[in-house]
Amino acid sequence: MKQNTIALGEKHLEGDYHRILAAGDIWLKDSKTKSIYTAGDIDIENSCIRKIYSAGDLTAKAVTIGLGKVAGDLTLQGICKVDKLIVVGDISAEYLECTCLRNGSNNSKVNNTLHWSGFIKAETFESVAPFLLDLDYEFATMIISGPLVATEEIACTNFYGLDQITAPCINADLIYLLTNDGTEVGELVGSSITIETKFKPDKIFKSIPKTLRYNDLYSDKSLITIEAISSDKVIINSVKANSVSGIDVVIGDLCIVDEVVYQKSIKISDKAVVGRVVKQ
Amino acid sequence: MRSEKIEGIGSIRGGEFENIQIEGIGKLKGNAIAQSVSVEGLFKSKGKLETKSLRIEGIHRAFRDIKAKEVRIDGVLKLRRASLLADKIICMGVITCTNEINADELEIRGICSIANLYGDKVKVNYYSEAREKVRGIPTQLSLVMNMYFGRKVSFDHNSIDYVECTSLEASNTTFKTIHAQEVSLKDYCQVEKLYCDGKIDIDPTCSVGKIISNGKVLKDKENNDMANPTLMKILDLYKNNKITADEAEKMLGAISVSQNNNNDTEGQLTWSDDGKLRIVAFLGRKLLKKSAPEASKIEVTLDGDVLNVDSYGSLTCGQVSGNATAGSSITCGDIGGNVTAGSSVRCKNVTGKITAGSGVVIEK
Numbered sequence: 001m002k003q004n005t006i007a008l009g010e011k012h013l014e015g016d017y018h019r020i021l022a023a024g025d026i027w028l029k030d031s032k033t034k035s036i037y038t039a040g041d042i043d044i045e046n047s048c049i050r051k052i053y054s055a056g057d058l059t060a061k062a063v064t065i066g067l068g069k070v071a072g073d074l075t076l077q078g079i080c081k082v083d084k085l086i087v088v089g090d091i092s093a094e095y096l097e098c099t100c101l102r103n104g105s106n107n108s109k110v111n112n113t114l115h116w117s118g119f120i121k122a123e124t125f126e127s128v129a130p131f132l133l134d135l136d137y138e139f140a141t142m143i144i145s146g147p148l149v150a151t152e153e154i155a156c157t158n159f160y161g162l163d164q165i166t167a168p169c170i171n172a173d174l175i176y177l178l179t180n181d182g183t184e185v186g187e188l189v190g191s192s193i194t195i196e197t198k199f200k201p202d203k204i205f206k207s208i209p210k211t212l213r214y215n216d217l218y219s220d221k222s223l224i225t226i227e228a229i230s231s232d233k234v235i236i237n238s239v240k241a242n243s244v245s246g247i248d249v250v251i252g253d254l255c256i257v258d259e260v261v262y263q264k265s266i267k268i269s270d271k272a273v274v275g276r277v278v279k280q
Numbered sequence: 281m282r283s284e285k286i287e288g289i290g291s292i293r294g295g296e297f298e299n300i301q302i303e304g305i306g307k308l309k310g311n312a313i314a315q316s317v318s319v320e321g322l323f324k325s326k327g328k329l330e331t332k333s334l335r336i337e338g339i340h341r342a343f344r345d346i347k348a349k350e351v352r353i354d355g356v357l358k359l360r361r362a363s364l365l366a367d368k369i370i371c372m373g374v375i376t377c378t379n380e381i382n383a384d385e386l387e388i389r390g391i392c393s394i395a396n397l398y399g400d401k402v403k404v405n406y407y408s409e410a411r412e413k414v415r416g417i418p419t420q421l422s423l424v425m426n427m428y429f430g431r432k433v434s435f436d437h438n439s440i441d442y443v444e445c446t447s448l449e450a451s452n453t454t455f456k457t458i459h460a461q462e463v464s465l466k467d468y469c470q471v472e473k474l475y476c477d478g479k480i481d482i483d484p485t486c487s488v489g490k491i492i493s494n495g496k497v498l499k500d501k502e503n504n505d506m507a508n509p510t511l512m513k514i515l516d517l518y519k520n521n522k523i524t525a526d527e528a529e530k531m532l533g534a535i536s537v538s539q540n541n542n543n544d545t546e547g548q549l550t551w552s553d554d555g556k557l558r559i560v561a562f563l564g565r566k567l568l569k570k571s572a573p574e575a576s577k578i579e580v581t582l583d584g585d586v587l588n589v590d591s592y593g594s595l596t597c598g599q600v601s602g603n604a605t606a607g608s609s610i611t612c613g614d615i616g617g618n619v620t621a622g623s624s625v626r627c628k629n630v631t632g633k634i635t636a637g638s639g640v641v642i643e644k
């Protein structure tokens with residue numbers, strides 16, 4: 001029968017456990033554990049943990065975790081797999097694979113910009129805290145609800161930018177941007193691009209696995225500047241753009257566009273200023 | 281040959297004179313030729329005046345053309361429907377002209393208001409001290425003053441409608457059109473159109489509407505502002521009540537931000553696209569002057585040879601085929617043209633002139 005253990009101070013553990021409660025640094029090796037609650041640094045190797053709540057730095061090597069909530073820096077070696085991982089701190093990972101990955105907590109505010117490095121793969125990446133995207137990553141869906149700065153092109157399948165985004169280019173099948181002051185994006189490339197002043201989760205968004213619940217959001221109604229937008233389906237509002245091109249294009253309210261190129265249909269709001277309209 | 285001297289009140293019919301000297305109130309009624317003319321009081325010339333030397337310390341009102349070799353103005357020269365042709369003009373007082381002033385060498389260190397100015401080397405610098413010269417004229421009443429001088433005169437800056445010259449150096453002067461080979465403007469000069477094929481040096485305090493160099497428009501302020509069709513369309517939307525004032529403000533804000541981003545650097549570049557290697561310094565988005573203290577701290581080492589180079593701070597490079605200029609010291613190989621450095625120069629052979637703030641070392 002698996003046992004529970006309470007560790008006070010430093011402790012080395014090995015084998016299977018039902019629950020570990022630790023107030024101090026612990027080392028865990030070759031273990032299958034249902035849950036770990038620690039207030040202190042934790043070092044895990046070659047283990048399978050169903051749930052881990054850690055208030056302290058976590059160092060892991062070849063681990064599989066079901067749910068991880070870490071308030072501290074995370075150092076991962078070897079192949080590490082986590083189903084749902086929430087980290088309030090920096091990550092350094094050789095290979096991390098997650099279903100849902102989130103930086104920051106929705107309850108507490110993170111003032112410093114988080115910096116992650118290494119390779120991280122995730123089905124859904126949720127960014128709540130200020131974040132610098134400068135790592136090797138493979139995200140299917142990115143839900144950005146905190147300020148994000150990317151030094152290079154952001155590439156994913158679905159991109160939801162619900163806060164201030166700074167990036168040279170976003171390349172995704174589905175791009176949704178909420179017009180927030182300070183957003184600076186050079187180019188948007190995708191199959192469906194929507195830029196709105198309000199965000200209402202739709203069916204696609206609801207079907208995406210995530211760790212947070214998203215309600216309707218409203219922007220500060222700022223006009224954002226994007227140099228070029230290119231997509232099959234384009235719906236934009238409150239955008240200043242040099243060029244917009246697509247098959248079906250909707251230029252909404254308060255848009256300033258120098259040139260619009262469309263193939264099938266175009267709709268331009270009375271409240272928009274468009275320089276040149278070209279049908280291909 | 282006789283001389284004429286008026287110490288009280290008098291008039292001169294005209295003719296040939298050795299000297300004409302006005303110390304009181306005098307009037308020239310006919311054409312006169314004189315070796316020298318000196319005005320210390322009030323002089324009104326209603327005939328053509330031809331002289332070798334004209335010196336004005338009082339007030340000279342000319343209604344016919346003046347031809348002189350050398351003119352020095354320490355008082356006031358008012359040319360109404362008359363022109364001044366001279367080899368050299370130095371004005372330390374006030375000069376106004378409704379026709380044209382033509383001089384090989386012109387230097388104004390006072391106040392001027394001129395309709396047309398033609399010359400070779402022209403220096404127009406505003407000196408507010410020259411206001412003292414017009415103490416008797418009610419300069420506060422602009423209407424009276426404009427009527428008196430025959431054209432609009434401002435005592436806060438110089439104004440010249442049209443200038444055509446080889447080199448122009450000006451400060452605190454308003455121009456409508458400038459045609460020059462070399463232009464240097466500083467201290468709040470305002471120019472509507474500037475045609476210059478050579479070196480253009482414009483202080484950031486100056487405002488130039490349009491710069492045309494070698495047939496190309498380098499800068500067109502008009503097109504950047506009100507001629508912007510997007511801006512006009514936004515204003516139309518607001519006029520037609522399609523957008524609110526807040527929305528219009530946001531849209532106008534967006535275009536002004538993007539224009540600033542596009543023009544921040546370009547608008548400050550006062551040189552033409554001449555292929556010269558320029559090493560400059562920016563503080564934030566502001567292009568620093570070469571003389572700025574931050575710029576003098578820069579040290580640049582160029583690996584290899586260059587054609588022409590102009591650098592802020594110190595410069596170290598290989599051979600320079602053309603001219604080399606640096607705000608601080610220069611260390612290089614052979615220089616095919618001229619060398620100008622703020623401090624020392626250390627080089628090998630130099631074909632042209634060397635101008636250095638401190639020592640020059642020619643290595644063998």
